[in-house]
Each structure stands twice: as C-alpha cells, then as structure tokens.
Amino acid sequence: MSNLTLKNLKKSYGAVEVIKGVDLAITPGEFVVFVGPSGCGKSTLLRMIAGLEVVTSGTIEIADRDVTQLEPYDRGIAMVFQSYALYPHMTVAENMGFALRLAGHAKPERRKAVEEAARILQIGHLLDRKPAQLSGGQRQRVAIGRSIVRQPDVFLFDEPLSNLDAELRVQTRIEIARLHQTLDTTMIYVTHDQTEAMTLADRIVVLRGGIIEQVGAPTDLYDDPDNAFVAGFIGSPAMNFLPCVAASANEVTVAGLTIALPQLQTQLRQGESMKMGIRPEHLNGTNGPSVAMKIDVVEQLGATAFVHGMLGGDLPLLVEARAMRPKAGDMINVPFDPQHVFLFDANGDRIR
Known part of the structure; x- marks a missing residue:
C-alpha cells in the first residue's frame, strides 16, 4: 500500500487553466473517487497522476517519492481505461501477462501472476480465449487483471464501466469493491456517475471547473454539503x-x-x-x-x-x-x- 499526495497541482493548455491548484492527500489503501460533471477536470487530473499529461506546476508524490517528472512506467501505477484496449490476436492469459513479458519476467513467473489475478477476478476458465469470445464485462475484468499482475502501488480507473449496460455496471461495480477489499491497495477512480462514487468510495473528491469543491466520506457529503453544487450533485434523485x-x-x-x-x-x-x-x-x-x-x-x-x-x-x-x-x-x-x-x-x- 502506498500514499499519494498532490501539492498545488496545476495544468494549463496555453492560456486556459483546467486544473487550478489541487491539494490532496490520499492514505495507503484508500479508495478515492473523483466525481464531477463533464469538463470539470477529473480525467485530466487522473492522467496527470498517471504521467499521461505533463504537469504545468506543482508536485505528485507516490509512496513519498516525487514522481512528477517520471515516465508512467516508473511511477508504480497501473491504469484501467474506459476502453478495454485488449490485443485481439492474444489470448486472455497473453493479454494479462504482456506487461510482465515486456519487463523480461520469465514465463513461469508470468503464468503464476496471471493465474493468481484470474483467480481473484474469477476468470480462470477464460485464460485460453480471445477477446472476441468474451462479453463486455469479461473484457473489463481482463483489463483489470492486466493491471493486477503488475502489482502497482496505485490503481487508476478512468470511467471503467461506461461501456457496460446497466446490469453489468452494477455487477462489475460490486466486483471492483470486492477487489479493493482483497488487494487492499490504493485506488483512484474517476466517474461522472455519483451512484458509483457513493457506493465505492472511502472518500469522494467533488470537482468543478478544475478545483476541489469538497472532499469527504460519501455520507458526509450527503448529510453535510458545503455548498449548493455538492448538495445537488451528490444524491439520486437530486436535491x-x-x-x-x-x-x-x-x-x-x-x-x-x-x-x-x-x-x-x-x-x-x-x-x-x-x-x-x-x-x-x-x-x-x-x-x-x-x-x-x-x-x-x-x-x-x-x-x-x-x-x-x-x-x-x-x-x-x-x-x-x-x-x-x-x-x-x-x-x-x-x-x-x-x-x-x-x-x-x-x-x-x-x-x-
């Protein structure tokens, strides 16, 4: 488990500032959800943590190590995207173990890591299939398994359920919650769906216009919002x-x-x-x-x-x-x- 700290983090595209000085401390093993309307900066903030967006100013620390200028593969993170991004010509096992193969791990070591991840995700019976033979929910579990085998310090999820139908969203949401309990690893999850935020998070970070409006446990934000924006955004149906x-x-x-x-x-x-x-x-x-x-x-x-x-x-x-x-x-x-x-x-x- 690792902590993550953001200090006065800013991101600008030319004269347009989209992240306007974010300060946030995430404790080891915590499940934190970034939530807010489209264009609030939540995905940009996640991509900055991942190293996929260059930081304009401020610092990012993972496990008390400044990673602001490090390449993504040196940060100790694994990211699950909205799209599954699976290689269609590879089996499930080959997709899940591909990062370890690139890193030079021996085949027996890769197989062991893949089988353990498959056991956690209950997809052991799918290891020899190709992505085209899988349902949407199964493909998303494979994408998550690909991250698990890397044993990262921090998991990053960028709206991973957006491509699933309503029933699969609920089922996969429960599986992600169980996964966090099993792995006890720090996780950051981005969504525009406040129901996902309420049901998954230890703490929710509510963003609007590139700033943090409020941070707190789901019930705290629901029972004691700081402003009308948070009050209206948290809760379904709306206030x-x-x-x-x-x-x-x-x-x-x-x-x-x-x-x-x-x-x-x-x-x-x-x-x-x-x-x-x-x-x-x-x-x-x-x-x-x-x-x-x-x-x-x-x-x-x-x-x-x-x-x-x-x-x-x-x-x-x-x-x-x-x-x-x-x-x-x-x-x-x-x-x-x-x-x-x-x-x-x-x-x-x-x-x-």
Missing part, C-alpha cells in the same frame, strides 16, 4: 432547490409556508433572499409544517414512487413516496422537516 426569504433570525418563508430552523447558528437578516434545499426522500415524513401540492407526474418504481408537482403554481418539487400509491391529479400534503432543510446564500455557499 430540491426552492427560493425562500428570511422571515426572522431563524425562520424562512417558502411558497407561503414559514419554517422555523432552530438549529441555525447564523442569524438571518429579515427579508434576505436565499435558496432552500431539501431532498425528495425527506418530504414524506410527518414532522414540520406542510403545504398542499397537486401531483403532475408519477414515476412508479415499485417500492417507491417519484412524485412531481408544483408549489404555488411555479415552483417544481420532487417527492419520494414510499407508503402510498399516488396518481397524477391527486392532492398530497408535503411536510418540510426543519432538521432536513439546508440553506444556501446567493453565491451557493451553505448557511449553517
């Missing part, structure tokens, strides 16, 4: 955001409903405009003042339903319903539990 106005030092009014927020440490200024956030799953309890909402659309998912409606005629609201079978056109009472209300200022920063 509801509603304009509101301060009615007093610890009360806000939204859609004609006044909600007391005794947990606030900040004294609000009466008449101040801000934004309220509340998650769909927190609108189906019994605590707090309620407001009537007419249902426009219902998405039935079996155990739950996503109920869409409007407050005050022009404020869209999404409610996750679990104990009822609502229908379009019904009227329901929506309670706003003060314990689950978030407030954000005009800049999107959290008001605590």
Whole structure:
C-alpha cells in the first residue's frame, strides 16, 4: 500500500487553466473517487497522476517519492481505461501477462501472476480465449487483471464501466469493491456517475471547473454539503432547490409556508433572499409544517414512487413516496422537516 499526495497541482493548455491548484492527500489503501460533471477536470487530473499529461506546476508524490517528472512506467501505477484496449490476436492469459513479458519476467513467473489475478477476478476458465469470445464485462475484468499482475502501488480507473449496460455496471461495480477489499491497495477512480462514487468510495473528491469543491466520506457529503453544487450533485434523485426569504433570525418563508430552523447558528437578516434545499426522500415524513401540492407526474418504481408537482403554481418539487400509491391529479400534503432543510446564500455557499 502506498500514499499519494498532490501539492498545488496545476495544468494549463496555453492560456486556459483546467486544473487550478489541487491539494490532496490520499492514505495507503484508500479508495478515492473523483466525481464531477463533464469538463470539470477529473480525467485530466487522473492522467496527470498517471504521467499521461505533463504537469504545468506543482508536485505528485507516490509512496513519498516525487514522481512528477517520471515516465508512467516508473511511477508504480497501473491504469484501467474506459476502453478495454485488449490485443485481439492474444489470448486472455497473453493479454494479462504482456506487461510482465515486456519487463523480461520469465514465463513461469508470468503464468503464476496471471493465474493468481484470474483467480481473484474469477476468470480462470477464460485464460485460453480471445477477446472476441468474451462479453463486455469479461473484457473489463481482463483489463483489470492486466493491471493486477503488475502489482502497482496505485490503481487508476478512468470511467471503467461506461461501456457496460446497466446490469453489468452494477455487477462489475460490486466486483471492483470486492477487489479493493482483497488487494487492499490504493485506488483512484474517476466517474461522472455519483451512484458509483457513493457506493465505492472511502472518500469522494467533488470537482468543478478544475478545483476541489469538497472532499469527504460519501455520507458526509450527503448529510453535510458545503455548498449548493455538492448538495445537488451528490444524491439520486437530486436535491430540491426552492427560493425562500428570511422571515426572522431563524425562520424562512417558502411558497407561503414559514419554517422555523432552530438549529441555525447564523442569524438571518429579515427579508434576505436565499435558496432552500431539501431532498425528495425527506418530504414524506410527518414532522414540520406542510403545504398542499397537486401531483403532475408519477414515476412508479415499485417500492417507491417519484412524485412531481408544483408549489404555488411555479415552483417544481420532487417527492419520494414510499407508503402510498399516488396518481397524477391527486392532492398530497408535503411536510418540510426543519432538521432536513439546508440553506444556501446567493453565491451557493451553505448557511449553517
């Protein structure tokens, strides 16, 4: 296991700065996920760690060794790409052992390493097949196995599940989580899918516009976001955001409903405009003042339903319903539990 440290890391393409001074410390054996919208810099940051992008300024340390200027093969990393990049004329075993062959390892040593990786990934029965004879999920496991045989200090995953269908994504995600538990190796994983981030990560790094918005355990980011961007990005379905106005030092009014927020440490200024956030799953309890909402659309998912409606005629609201079978056109009472209300200022920063 190895630690990884990024110090004031920057990357520019001409006058365009895409990574704007990233500082991050990853502990040995940690599974860290970079997440954010397209264009936020997460893949660029991963490629800088891998040595596939030249660093404009700052340093990268792996196992307390400065690797900023080293070639990829000297960094002690192994990378799994979105595309499988398997050699079609080679068998699974030959694909997995190719890096060791290039490094001059003897055939018995290569075979032993390949068989051990295949055992971990449960693909031992596929070693004599060619990539064309494999499913998408099997090809991705071969690509991961190719990295395992190298015994790297750090594994890097660049959206490895993007080419898989929904069922295979879930299955392979579970396999990657088990792999981390088995190998206990430092892993960095890039995805735009916050569900993957929430289910895999020890810590999530939320990126936007080349900077880190927040770093923390999945539940910490979900329960205690620093700003509206993180609050809206983490959680599925996304958080509801509603304009509101301060009615007093610890009360806000939204859609004609006044909600007391005794947990606030900040004294609000009466008449101040801000934004309220509340998650769909927190609108189906019994605590707090309620407001009537007419249902426009219902998405039935079996155990739950996503109920869409409007407050005050022009404020869209999404409610996750679990104990009822609502229908379009019904009227329901929506309670706003003060314990689950978030407030954000005009800049999107959290008001605590």
